[in-house]
Structure formats: structure tokens, C-alpha cells
Amino acid sequence: MKLNELAYFAGIVDGEGTIQIICQHNMKRGGPKYYTTGFYVSNSNMNLLYWIQTRFGGNITKARQNVGKNWKPVYRIQFYSSLSEKIIKSIMPFLVIKKQQAELFLELRKRMRTYSHPLTDLERATRKNLHEKCKLLNFRGIDQVERLSEKTDLISLSSSDAIVQTL
Numbered sequence: 001m002k003l004n005e006l007a008y009f010a011g012i013v014d015g016e017g018t019i020q021i022i023c024q025h026n027m028k029r030g031g032p033k034y035y036t037t038g039f040y041v042s043n044s045n046m047n048l049l050y051w052i053q054t055r056f057g058g059n060i061t062k063a064r065q066n067v068g069k070n071w072k073p074v075y076r077i078q079f080y081s082s083l084s085e086k087i088i089k090s091i092m093p094f095l096v097i098k099k100q101q102a103e104l105f106l107e108l109r110k111r112m113r114t115y116s117h118p119l120t121d122l123e124r125a126t127r128k129n130l131h132e133k134c135k136l137l138n139f140r141g142i143d144q145v146e147r148l149s150e151k152t153d154l155i156s157l158s159s160s161d162a163i164v165q166t167l
Contacts (some may be wrong), residue, residue: 001090005055009087010094012052017041019101021087021108021127021134035127036112037105039084044072052077056087085109104134 013019020038042063043049050061054080063076079087088102095102115123129136 001055006091007094009052009056010091010096012041012048013091014095014097016043017098018138019098019105019134021104021131023128024133031126032078033128035108035131037084037108038078039088039105040078042074042076044074046075049075049077057083068152101137104137106129109111 016041018038022035022036022038023031024036040058041049046060052058053060058077058079060075060077062073064074083107088105092099092102092106108127111127111130119127119164120124
């Protein structure tokens, strides 16, 4: 992959992409919550999504029906599991806006490979911490800075066993 294509794609991800940690409930067994990752780019320009797909892979789907009469349809290219991790690692040096989300994403992916089940309470708390941090970074709206400053009690990820003090 050419460096200029990686840098261009990182710019697209910064502007149109979503890098997230998702909290899901184990409905089958009534079990505990678990955390997984999500990575996609949404856009109304199919040529852009085809450009991305030919270089990076992924699956294109329709993300939203037209809401207003002048709205274009929106499509999404989604990347899964090891492919998403590989892509994020390759564009990481070029990310600006979504760099912190990418770091949290990669930390959870590493933990998903490293820890076996059942998870310890400490590992559950660490994953919850990663999810909460990513959720705050992805929060949209004018009070984002306020919300981030209110959550300063989240411990830094510099420790491999980060935990949540209070939320």
C-alpha cells in the first residue's frame, strides 16, 4: 500500500469514519456484558467507498434511507475483526482526530486475544473503562469538552491494568 493512500484514507476516517468500542449484552445466557469493536466509514459517494474497498477490503451496505426529500442515500463500508485491526495499525501514524479512539480500539483487540474466559473482575472493569473512554471521545455535541472534563477520574491507559475508579 502506498503511503499517500494510507494518509488519504486516514483523512477519510478522521472525517467520515467511526472507530468504536461497543458494549453488548449476552442475551442467550443472560450472562454479563461483553465488549467488541466496530470500524466503518459512512458516505453518500459510492465511488469513494469502492475506492476504499478495492484497497482495503470491507463490506458495503446501505446505512440509512433518505430522511428528507433532498437527502442522498448514505452507505457504509464496514471492516471486521482482524482486518479492522490491520487497517487501523496501518493508518495510525496519519490519524489526527480519531487517534485516541484507534489506540483504545487496538488495546481492546489486544486484550480480546490475550485473556481467556471467564474474565476476571479487573479485566471486565478494564474493558468497561476502554468502552467509556471511547464513548466519551465519540460523543457528538457542543458540550463534549464539558463531558470529557467531568470524567477525569478515568485512569490513564499507560498501565496495562487500567480500572475504573468511579463513573
